[in-house]
Structure formats: C-alpha cells, structure tokens
Amino acid sequence: MDTLHLSRHISSQFNEEIEQIRNHVMAMGGLVEQQLHHALQAIANSDTDKAQQVIDNDRKVNDWELTIDNECTRIIARRQPAASDLRLVMTILKTIADLERIGDETRRIAMVALESFNTEQQDLLVNLDNLGRHVWQMLHDVLDAYARMDVEAALTVYKEDKRVDREYEAITRQLMTYMIEDPRSIPKVMNVLWSARSLERIGDRCKNLSEYIIYLVKGKVVRHSDESELERNARS
Amino acid sequence: MDTLHLSRHISSQFNEEIEQIRNHVMAMGGLVEQQLHHALQAIANSDTDKAQQVIDNDRKVNDWELTIDNECTRIIARRQPAASDLRLVMTILKTIADLERIGDETRRIAMVALESFNTEQQDLLVNLDNLGRHVWQMLHDVLDAYARMDVEAALTVYKEDKRVDREYEAITRQLMTYMIEDPRSIPKVMNVLWSARSLERIGDRCKNLSEYIIYLVKGKVVRHSDESELERNARS
Numbered sequence: 076m077d078t079l080h081l082s083r084h085i086s087s088q089f090n091e092e093i094e095q096i097r098n099h100v101m102a103m104g105g106l107v108e109q110q111l112h113h114a115l116q117a118i119a120n121s122d123t124d125k126a127q128q129v130i131d132n133d134r135k136v137n138d139w140e141l142t143i144d145n146e147c148t149r150i151i152a153r154r155q156p157a158a159s160d161l162r163l164v165m166t167i168l169k170t171i172a173d174l175e176r177i178g179d180e181t182r183r184i185a186m187v188a189l190e191s192f193n194t195e196q197q198d199l200l201v202n203l204d205n206l207g208r209h210v211w212q213m214l215h216d217v218l219d220a221y222a223r224m225d226v227e228a229a230l231t232v233y234k235e236d237k238r239v240d241r242e243y244e245a246i247t248r249q250l251m252t253y254m255i256e257d258p259r260s261i262p263k264v265m266n267v268l269w270s271a272r273s274l275e276r277i278g279d280r281c282k283n284l285s286e287y288i289i290y291l292v293k294g295k296v297v298r299h300s301d302e303s304e305l306e307r308n309a310r311s
Numbered sequence: 312m313d314t315l316h317l318s319r320h321i322s323s324q325f326n327e328e329i330e331q332i333r334n335h336v337m338a339m340g341g342l343v344e345q346q347l348h349h350a351l352q353a354i355a356n357s358d359t360d361k362a363q364q365v366i367d368n369d370r371k372v373n374d375w376e377l378t379i380d381n382e383c384t385r386i387i388a389r390r391q392p393a394a395s396d397l398r399l400v401m402t403i404l405k406t407i408a409d410l411e412r413i414g415d416e417t418r419r420i421a422m423v424a425l426e427s428f429n430t431e432q433q434d435l436l437v438n439l440d441n442l443g444r445h446v447w448q449m450l451h452d453v454l455d456a457y458a459r460m461d462v463e464a465a466l467t468v469y470k471e472d473k474r475v476d477r478e479y480e481a482i483t484r485q486l487m488t489y490m491i492e493d494p495r496s497i498p499k500v501m502n503v504l505w506s507a508r509s510l511e512r513i514g515d516r517c518k519n520l521s522e523y524i525i526y527l528v529k530g531k532v533v534r535h536s537d538e539s540e541l542e543r544n545a546r547s
Binding site: 148151152155157158161162165168169172247251254255256258259261262265272 | 384391394397398401404492501
C-alpha cells in the first residue's frame with residue numbers, strides 16, 4: 076500500500092492518520108482471525124470455556140468496528156482527501172463491515188458449539204473441522220494479502236471460495252444422508268449444518284475482502300463481476 | 312430528513328445532489344421490496360417464471376448499489392461535506408450495502424423456489440408464507456420510516472425483529488419434527504429451512520436499517536447496543 080498511496084500525499088498528517096487506521100484494521104483482522112481459530116478449537120475439543128470466550132470477545136470486534144468507523148469519518152471531515160485517498164478510506168469502511176460480519180458468524184458458531192456439541196457427533200465434526208481449517212486459511216491469506224496489498228494473493232483467495240462452496244455442498248449432502256439414516260440425529264445434525272453454513276458465509280466475506288484489495292490496487296470496481304472479468308482486471 | 316439536514320446547508324448544490332442520491336436509495340429500496348414480494352409469490356404459486364425473473368433482476372439491485380456508491384464518493388470528494396452531512400452520506404453507504412444483501416437473500420429464496428418447490432410441500436410452505444409476509448411488511452415499514460426519517464416507526468421495526476426471530480424458531484422446530492416423522496422429506500424440508508433462514512436474515516437487515524434511521528436523526532450510534540439502551544437514545 077505504501078507505494079500506492081502514502082508516498083503521493085501532500086499532507087503528512089493524512090499519512091500518519093491513515094497509517095494508524097490501517098494498523099487498526101490489521102489489529103481488528105487479527106482479532107477476528109483469532110476468534111475463528113478459537114471457535115474451531117472449541118468445536119474440535121468440545122471446549123465450552125473457549126466457546127464462551129469467543130462469544131464474550133465478539134464485543135471487542137464490534138468495538139473495533141465503531142472505533143475505525145469513527146476514525147474514517149473524522150479523517151474525511153478533517154483532511155478532505157482527494158480521489159484515490161478517499162477511495163482508500165471508503166474501502167476501509169467496507170472492509171471493517173465485512174470483518175464485523177465474520178465476527179458475527181464466528182459468534183454463531185461458538186454459540187452452537189456451546190449449546191450442543193458432544194462426543195456423539197465426532198464423525199460429523201471431522202468434516203466441519205476440515206471446512207473450518209480451509210476457511211480459516213482463506214481468512215488468514217486475505218488479511219496477509221491486505222497487509223501487503225498483494226493482488227495475486229487476493230486473486231488466489233477469490234478463487235478459493237469456489238472450492239469452499241463445493242466442500243460445503245459435499246458436507247450438506249453427507250449430513251442429509253446421515254439424517255435420513257438416523258432421524259433421531261436430526262436436531263444435532265442441524266446444528267452442524269448451521270455451523271457449516273456460517274463457515275461458508277465467512278468464505279464469501281473473505282472473497283469480498285479480496286475484491287477490495289483488487290479494487291484498491293487497480294482502481295476498478297470488481298464487485299458483482301464474474302471470475303474471468305475480475306481476473307482480467309486484476310492482471311491488467 | 313428535510314428539516315434535519317437539508318435546510319441547514321450553505322451549498323444548494325449539495326442539497327440538490329443529496330436529494331437525488333436519496334431518491335436513488337428509495338428507488339433501490341422499492342426494487343428490493345418488489346423483488347422480495349415476487350420471490351414470495353413465486354413460492355406461493357410454484358411460479359418458476361417469476362422465480363427466474365427475481366434471479367435475473369438481482370443484477371439491477373447490484374447496479375443500483377454501484378451507482379449510489381459512486382454518487383456518494385463523488386459528493387464527498389467534490390462537496391467536502393461537514394460533520395452532519397458527511398454522517399448522512401456515510402449512512403447512505405451502509406444502507407445500500409444492507410439493501411444489496413437483502414437482494415442477495417431474496418435471490419437465494421428464488422433459486423430454492425426454482426429448484427425444488429412443488430405441491431407436496433404445501434403444508435410447509437404455508438409457514439414460510441406467513442414469515443415471508445411478516446418480513447416483507449418489516450421491509451416495507453422500514454423503507455417508509457426511512458423516507459420520512461421517522462424514529463418512532465424505525466423503533467417499531469427494530470422491535471419487530473424479535474417477533475420474526477421467534478416465528479423463525481417455531482418454523483425450524485416444526486420442520487425438524489416433520490423431518491423426524493418422514494425422513495424421505497429431508498432434502499425438500501431442508502430447502503424450506505434455508506429459505507426460512509434467508510427470511511430471518513432479511514429481518515436482521517431491516518433491523519440494521521432502522522438503526523441507521525435512529526442514528527441519522529439522533530446522531531447517536533445505536534449499533535451493537537441493547538434494546539432498552541437503543542429505545543432510550545431514540546426517545547431522548
């Protein structure tokens with residue numbers, strides 16, 4: 076990002092402030108990533124304390140969003156940034172909105188874990204574990220790409236979402252078979268299904284984050300465009 | 312909104328532009344409301360043409376979001392609005408993001424309808440119909456509150472979300488019972504469940520929209536606050 080925006084600024088005050096906001100976004104991202112990691116650990120180990128901790132810490136994620144939101148509004152009002160700087164600030168606003176939603180989905184996963192997971196479901200949980208690890212890796216990679224403003228890495232995350240979707244669909248089919256074979260398991264399997272759905276949604280959010288990176292670096296809106304169009308724009 | 316912001320402006324140019332953006336938000340809202348209405352009709356009547364139409368028209372919703380997003384960025388860059396005007400523009404950005412997500416959920420509902428609904432599920436669909444009507448009413452009311460910047464009406468929508476959540480939980484329980492009694496129905500019931508979930512999420516988004524109205528009128532951030540706190544702020 077440094078080479079993209081910061082070096083061009085006239086106002087060194089803006090530089091300093093935007094750098095601080097950027098650090099806050101990375102801190103928020105780190106917290107969200109940690110939350111997801113802990114939620115997955117809670118599921119894997121039926122760890123109710125850890126699940127409760129994730130639920131409690133969601134407030135911190137929300138606080139970050141409000142803080143950064145305020146900082147963005149303040150920098151716009153005070154520094155009146157021009158086009159490319161403004162684009163950066165606007166994209167930070169979108170980024171934190173997605174991070175906050177990833178936090179929400181993570182809290183949902185922890186709530187399900189707290190209510191209902193037990194050793195009877197070990198077989199089912201193995202599937203969730205793989206999907207979880209996959210999505211967590213996506214989140215890790217997109218935050219890394221964000222820190223370095225790396226378009227190629229963002230593009231890789233963007234494409235990864237399709238694989239996550241397929242994995243999610245496979246789990247859904249498998250869980251349905253499980254329910255058909257043993258209807259008494261339905262309420263418990265449903266909980267696993269909701270968590271799988273939450274993970275799939277987190278994958279979607281990571282895809283959004285990768286779009287923002289491409290937008291910031293390339294200056295082209297790539298949202299709502301199809302994959303080949305996006306790839307062309309990212310590499311042009 | 313007129314009495315709140317527009318009369319205070321020095322720049323009549325800003326007035327005109329923000330009024331146009333506001334009109335576009337209302338147009339986007341109207342389209343999203345219509346989309347949900349059509350998706351519910353498609354479910355009720357197993358109308359595949361209508362479902363396909365909803366799916367196709369989601370592109371229009373996305374186009375509106377990009378258009379208004381651009382307009383907001385442009386008005387900030389060109390008019391450099393001060394605090395309360397900037398707050399208005401930032402809140403419009405959040406509003407259209409939620410409207411776009413409501414559009415996404417609506418498209419999902421239409422896709423499920425297209426794939427899988429048939430007369431065998433008439434009993435189940437009646438439940439979805441009630442929940443759908445309830446959520447659609449919420450969307451209608453919050454857009455109406457938005458047009459008039461009516462805090463009391465926004466507060467009513469905000470509270471309504473709890474009732475939608477309870478209705479959704481009741482449907483989930485009922486559908487699970489149905490699956491347990493007739494395991495062959497599971498794949499079809501699952502589709503109804505996903506649509507119920509989408510409707511519940513639309514309710515959440517309407518709640519967000521009502522928070523923005525309260526924020527705009529009262530100037531206090533009410534997101535992430537609990538209901539009594541929000542009510543106190545809204546009425547202070």
